[in-house]
Amino acid sequence: xxxxxxxxxxxxxxxxxxxxxxxxxxxxxxxxxxxxxxxxxxxxxxxxxxxxxxxxxxxxxxxxxxxxxxxxxxxxxxxxxxxxxxxxxxxxxxxxxxxxxxxxxxxxxxxxxxxxxxxxxxxxxxxxxxxxxxxxxxxxxxxxxxxxxxxxxxxxxxxxxxxxxxxxxxxxxxxxxxxxxxxxxxxxxxxxxxxxxxxxxxxxxxxxxxxxxxxxxxxxxxxxxxxxxxxxxxxxxxxxxxxxxxxxxxxxxxxxxxxxxxxxxxxxxxxxxxxxxxxxxxxxxxxxxxxxxxxxxxxxxxxxxxxxxxxxxxxxxxxxxxxxxxxxxxxxxxxxxxxxxxxxxxxx
Amino acid sequence: xxxxxxxxxxxxxxxxxxxxxxxxxxxxxxxxxxxxxxxxxxxxxxxxxxxxxxxxxxxxxxxxxxxxxxxxxxxxxxxxxxxxxxxxxxxxxxxxxxxxxxxxxxxxxxxxxxxxxxxxxxxxxxxxxxxxxxxxxxxxxxxxxxxxxxxxxxxxxxxxxxxxxxxxxxxxxxxxxxxxxxxxxxxxxxxxxxxxxxxxxxxxxxxxxxxxxxxxxxxxxxxxxxxxxxxxxxxxxxxxxxxxxxxxxxxxxxxxxxxxxxxxxxxxxxxxxxxxxxxxxxxxxxxxxxxxxxxxxxxxxxxxxxxxxxxxxxxxxxxxxxxxxxxxxxxxxxxxxxxxxxxxxxxxxxxxxxxxxxxxxxxxxxxxxxxxxxxxxxxxxxxxxxxxxxxxxxxxxxxxxxxxxxxxxxxxxxxxxxxxxxxxxxxxxxxxxxxxxxxxxxxxxxxxxxxxxxxxxxxxxxxxxxxxxxxxxxxxxxxxxxxxxxxxxxxxxxxxxxxxxxxxxxxxxxxxxxxxxxxxxxxxxxxxxxxxxxxxxxxxxxxxxx
Numbered sequence: 001x002x003x004x005x006x007x008x009x010x011x012x013x014x015x016x017x018x019x020x021x022x023x024x025x026x027x028x029x030x031x032x033x034x035x036x037x038x039x040x041x042x043x044x045x046x047x048x049x050x051x052x053x054x055x056x057x058x059x060x061x062x063x064x065x066x067x068x069x070x071x072x073x074x075x076x077x078x079x080x081x082x083x084x085x086x087x088x089x090x091x092x093x094x095x096x097x098x099x100x101x102x103x104x105x106x107x108x109x110x111x112x113x114x115x116x117x118x119x120x121x122x123x124x125x126x127x128x129x130x131x132x133x134x135x136x137x138x139x140x141x142x143x144x145x146x147x148x149x150x151x152x153x154x155x156x157x158x159x160x161x162x163x164x165x166x167x168x169x170x171x172x173x174x175x176x177x178x179x180x181x182x183x184x185x186x187x188x189x190x191x192x193x194x195x196x197x198x199x200x201x202x203x204x205x206x207x208x209x210x211x212x213x214x215x216x217x218x219x220x221x222x223x224x225x226x227x228x229x230x231x232x233x234x235x236x237x238x239x240x241x242x243x244x245x246x247x248x249x250x251x252x253x254x255x256x257x258x259x260x261x262x263x264x265x266x267x268x269x270x271x272x273x274x275x276x277x278x279x280x281x282x283x284x285x286x287x288x289x290x291x292x293x294x295x296x297x298x299x300x301x302x303x304x305x306x307x308x309x310x311x312x313x314x315x316x317x318x319x320x321x322x323x324x325x326x327x328x329x330x331x332x333x334x335x336x337x338x339x340x341x342x343x344x345x346x347x348x
Numbered sequence: 349x350x351x352x353x354x355x356x357x358x359x360x361x362x363x364x365x366x367x368x369x370x371x372x373x374x375x376x377x378x379x380x381x382x383x384x385x386x387x388x389x390x391x392x393x394x395x396x397x398x399x400x401x402x403x404x405x406x407x408x409x410x411x412x413x414x415x416x417x418x419x420x421x422x423x424x425x426x427x428x429x430x431x432x433x434x435x436x437x438x439x440x441x442x443x444x445x446x447x448x449x450x451x452x453x454x455x456x457x458x459x460x461x462x463x464x465x466x467x468x469x470x471x472x473x474x475x476x477x478x479x480x481x482x483x484x485x486x487x488x489x490x491x492x493x494x495x496x497x498x499x500x501x502x503x504x505x506x507x508x509x510x511x512x513x514x515x516x517x518x519x520x521x522x523x524x525x526x527x528x529x530x531x532x533x534x535x536x537x538x539x540x541x542x543x544x545x546x547x548x549x550x551x552x553x554x555x556x557x558x559x560x561x562x563x564x565x566x567x568x569x570x571x572x573x574x575x576x577x578x579x580x581x582x583x584x585x586x587x588x589x590x591x592x593x594x595x596x597x598x599x600x601x602x603x604x605x606x607x608x609x610x611x612x613x614x615x616x617x618x619x620x621x622x623x624x625x626x627x628x629x630x631x632x633x634x635x636x637x638x639x640x641x642x643x644x645x646x647x648x649x650x651x652x653x654x655x656x657x658x659x660x661x662x663x664x665x666x667x668x669x670x671x672x673x674x675x676x677x678x679x680x681x682x683x684x685x686x687x688x689x690x691x692x693x694x695x696x697x698x699x700x701x702x703x704x705x706x707x708x709x710x711x712x713x714x715x716x717x718x719x720x721x722x723x724x725x726x727x728x729x730x731x732x733x734x735x736x737x738x739x740x741x742x743x744x745x746x747x748x749x750x751x752x753x754x755x756x757x758x759x760x761x762x763x764x765x766x767x768x769x770x771x772x773x774x775x776x777x778x779x780x781x782x783x784x785x786x787x788x789x790x791x792x793x794x795x796x797x798x799x800x801x802x803x804x805x806x807x808x809x810x811x812x813x814x815x816x817x818x819x820x821x822x823x824x825x826x827x828x829x830x831x832x833x834x835x836x837x838x839x840x841x842x843x844x845x846x847x848x849x850x851x852x853x854x855x856x857x858x859x860x861x862x863x864x865x866x867x868x869x870x871x872x873x874x875x876x877x878x879x880x881x882x883x884x885x886x887x888x889x890x891x892x893x894x
Binding site: 188189191192193194195196198199201252255259262263266267269270273274277278279280281282283284285286287288291292294295298299301302304305306308309310311312320327335339340 | 395396398399402403405406409410412413414416417419420421424447448558567612614620623624625626627645646647648649656658660806808810813816817820821823824827828831832861862864
């Protein structure tokens with residue numbers, strides 16, 4: 001097989017992956033639709049949730065009588081009491097409670113399709129890499145496909161450890177969208193790299209950047225779901241979100257994802273600086289791409305700080321994290337295409 | 349700039365320095381100068397201010413990516429301002445073309461770093477003290493903590509259980525202390541705070557490294573055609589840091605023997621045709637009288653005599669000879685033309701000072717020249733497949749007032765353009781490789797003898813870079829510690845009698861922030877205990893305890 005054939009098969013694998021992911025998206029959508037309580041069920045649910053909220057209120061009262069900050073010992077050591085009491089009702093809520101067998105099956109099928117789509121994406125990336133005998137990270141199209149692969153890989157691997165059927169639709173849909181745009185608008189023929197990219201730092205710097213972005217993306221998705229869930233819980237509305245993890249758990253997930261992604265992004269900046277010194281003679285040039293990478297770093301640093309600043313709610317902190325992801329989108333979309341930058345490798 | 353909320357509590361203004369009201373009359377608190385300074389200092393070092401400054405820093409960095417920056421591309425900046433005669437100067441006044449060296453940008457990051465220092469140093473003191481002190485006393489009611497277990501152990505085994513707990517916790521790198529008989533306090537994860545402090549202190553190291561590089565670093569750029577050499581006295585531009593003396597620039601010379609460039613010809617699809625594939629400068633370096641051959645590529649700089657030589661650009665230097673009407677050579681040499689686009693359409697100027705009056709040419713060099721009806725002459729490929737020069741000619745004073753000028757542009761202020769043979773239009777000279785063309789007005793001939801390439805070399809010295817890198821890596825290490833290590837306290841207290849012959853030992857765990865691992869920690873500690881010691885029923889408590 002010559003390079004052209006490989007590139008062609010890589011594209012076929014990409015088309016197949018997109019078809020499979022489209023099916024996965026439909027299955028996930030069906031699964032979520034199945035989570036919507038039916039009208040008769042809803043009345044049932046309302047009764048139930050009314051009961052639930054009285055229970056919660058009772059719990060809160062008990063908590064209040066016990067003193068919200070716990071006991072103060074003779075030594076004066078302050079002990080922070082658990083604030084978990086209120087969320088035990090939500091986090092203990094089973095995802096499958098009151099969900100039909102068909103819906104549950106659909107969720108399982110969606111998960112399998114997501115795995116298949118991930119494998120096909122991996123095949124496509126591998127073939128593309130073989131066809132050009134290098135890491136397939138040389139232009140905007142390749143970068144987008146690899147980013148999607150890492151998102152799907154992270155999601156699929158994570159789903160082996162916990163039930164993520166609720167998250168599926170919100171991950172697969174944007175991935176499909178990005179793959180579509182990459183193929184239609186950013187497609188670049190398979191080819192060698194330009195001299196400034198010919199370095200092993202390409203693999204280190206860009207791979208870690210892509211992994212960080214993939215995790216930031218999933219974190220942004222759970223962040224949005226947290227904000228939505230928070231609204232739903234406050235209003236007591238019935239929604240498919242009732243079957244999702246509770247807002248507290250979602251917030252914790254969001255934070256956990258950012259805790260993983262932020263050091264990776266820090267490493268991306270350091271590796272980028274080392275490479276910049278080799279290729280451009282100076283480790284930091286305030287090139288637009290560097291500026292935005294720095295802005296992203298600062299915004300996520302602000303998120304991590306905001307989350308532990310007293311007087312800042314978790315909701316507000318989450319908005320900062322989402323702003324960080326908007327910066328990532330700008331850095332990828334706007335800076336690559338519209339700004340004059342040394343990082344102009346879009347191939348467009 | 350700290351990662352727990354306590355700091356803000358400490359920094360709450362007026363928490364402890366208001367005067368105590370005496371008698372029944374309320375006394376208005378008065379802040380003297382010192383009070384105000386303390387107030388401002390506390391405001392500045394509070395988390396909320398640090399957070400605000402962080403967000404402001406992010407916003408302030410953005411304009412530098414939107415507007416062209418002088419330190420990156422001075423020509424584009426000048427053009428941008430010239431194109432916008434009203435907006436340009438206004439933006440310039442606010443420093444939007446030198447964002448990263450403006451006072452307002454500097455004031456943001458300096459305030460941020462002052463805030464950081466003011467926050468980190470007191471915390472470091474607190475942390476040092478905490479590390480020397482035993483864990484806090486055991487709280488009275490452990491069932492109020494985030495996670496707890498009730499163990500029922502045989503009466504005679506109570507001490508043994510506490511010992512076993514201590515052993516298990518010590519193995520998990522907890523520090524254990526028993527303040528009173530029948531209690532146990534343990535604390536682990538001090539590295540979380542150590543990492544936090546390390547991260548923030550290392551950021552200061554990064555800034556210091558950048559400053560060292562700025563003050564003692566230097567850079568020099570040179571455009572060197574094949575076969576020519578350069579030394580420190582022959583930089584086209586030389587930018588030393590403010591504290592650099594000339595002695596510290598090493599006296600090496602470097603000759604560019606040959607320059608190799610390769611461009612994509614195979615892949616003709618979107619986006620790749622004509623892209624550069626390889627640039628290599630084959631050079632001979634001479635330091636301390638010793639010469640050796642080496643090569644410089646884009647990602648492979650050359651270390652010479654304490655400085656680093658980078659290949660940052662390249663282009664063409666047509667070898668041009670200008671003769672006067674008698675055939676005498678007035679000008680001869682490789683003349684670099686500066687590439688303007690991916691197809692190496694390049695601008696340049698030939699300044700024949702030996703002619704009288706001065707003779708100047710300027711215009712385009714096209715490596716693969718094509719003349720189309722719509723666009724006129726242009727280059728369609730970056731490699732030199734069909735090289736040609738498209739020039740216009742001027743005569744007059746080449747260097748009015750002796751002002752410095754760009755080698756790529758002709759200053760035509762005191763020159764007049766030469767007309768073509770009919771005298772109706774400006775003369776346009778089209779010279780292909782090897783051709784000789786008459787200069788209008790009987791001024792002689794101009795010959796495009798041969799074509800050399802040039803290497804754009806940059807020599808840099810940055811003494812702060814290792815400090816910057818080391819500090820950045822330390823910051824990353826500190827970050828990992830502070831984000832991944834959990835800070836936890838575990839307590840145990842003997843109290844209450846259980847079923848016959850058994851005593852209740854309660855173990856409990858808490859953390860400063862959200863910590864979902866407390867239950868599994870208690871489970872693990874529990875599992876370490878001898879099953880014979882611990883009665884049943886302790887498991888049942890677990891679910892209730894959550």
